[in-house]
Amino acid sequence: MASRAPYPGSIGDQLAKFRLIPRLETYPKVVTFAQTATGKIIILAAFTLGLRFFQPDLFSSLPLIFIFALITFMPEYRRLALAVAPLSFVMLQSFLQPLFLGLYLAVIALGILLYWCVMRWPKSLFGQRPVAFLLGGFSALIILACAVAPHSMPNSILWNLVGLMAGYVWFIGYALMDRGSKPSTDLTLELASFRPLWGSTSVPYPKGAAYLRRIEAQTPEQLAIVQLKGLKLLLWAILLAVFQVFWNQFFHDYLRIPLLNQALAMSVRGTPVAWQLRWECQILAFFESILTLSIFGHRIIACCRMAGYNALRNTYRPLSATTLIEFFNRFYYYFKELLVDFFFYPAFFRYWKNHRRVRVAFATVAAAFFGNAFYHFARDWQIIRDNGLWTAINSYQTFLFYCLVLATALSLSQMRKRGPRPGGLVRGHILPALGVWIFYCLLNIFVTNERGYSLVEHLRYLASLFFIQF
């Protein structure tokens, strides 16, 4: 995401330009050195040491570094290496689990088959709406798994399949959406984008093969620049992780401020913590969620950049956002992109074309409410397996409420008349940003993942912050 100083010479401008880690990729001599064999080895060694910070031991990251070294010295094999390596690693780790391995290969094969079908028959019903078919088919698979008798072999196979599909469905979805990209991506890059080597969650980091093709380093100089940026980002992740350790020690160990879910649990049990402690843990939880996601995302994107792909950061200065929609974009960029690509755009391009505001609101609700809820419900498939479909849906009431409030707020944020920001640091930045922080800070109550507590209990907790009892 772009970083642009709005007021040249102002404090905000100086803060925007400040860099704790120098912008090595902008120094020509450093870039030139990074293209030499010695420079490449130094970058790889430094990256290995950096990764060690997040791994239990040095050997854990060696397979990854080996692939990065292959890509660095033989970039022409990048796509092949990235396509084959993850498959190989999974097969090596799972060869004693034939059922899992078989289902894993079946899911990969399904993804390739669906990609081939959409390219072969683009005008068919499936070719016109491949993602709808994919998500509908995945939903049907979950329902089928719920219907099959528990503790049986078919039940076990189906739930294993659901679990694997849950991990790959969005990657396959991006591959299906790539049918429209020009030129069409090749199969090796599509395979490379399925749970890529640099890591991911169910959310593709960073999106699909068409996006990877656009951000791929094409020359030795571009590769050197991207890898320097990756190294810097990994270093930044380490600094944040160290900061997080001190943060936790100071606030939670020394000052003994509880975590948000601890405070919520005590409130539900009828032994609430003091009012000011509730506010303190609420505020801390907001900043901690940003910190945790930043560390996690930066590590993955750093590895992605080491592989030669100049991906945008997943979290980029969310605290500088002055609107709700901007914060949502900056906080978890690739999840926002997933919601936009899979839910917002399909709704936006098809419905309410003659009613601008309704069109935008409808598409936003489709993404931030329906898409958001669907994604998390499917991601947490174990809850459905362990508790049954209806119990799982019921346990989601708090998260559904969160999605509803978020979607409403984002719709209103988008529909507000946009124009240049008001002048001044306070009116133009601080006050709007503060408003955004307060909204997301309070909304955090509803994403504590405490499915054992009802929505009413969460609302009661929120009300208690304002001395309201019910």
Added chain:
Amino acid sequence: MQGLLTNYGDDEPFENGDSLLLSGRLQSIDVVEIVMFLEQTYGVDFAQIGFDKECIDSIDAIYALTQATKKVN
């Protein structure tokens, strides 16, 4: 495009071929503005032709899209 960039306080110049969306200078919400402008002014129907951010990522890409739409219409 310049108007959309100004909303972010971005006054840096850009060339016709510069990436504005995929580079991150503009966001997904800005796609909405661009799409609605193209639909109303040039009659582009993205539901028919399919949507790819790359086709509106730069001034040159938008120009090519409008020319292609004119030929079809």
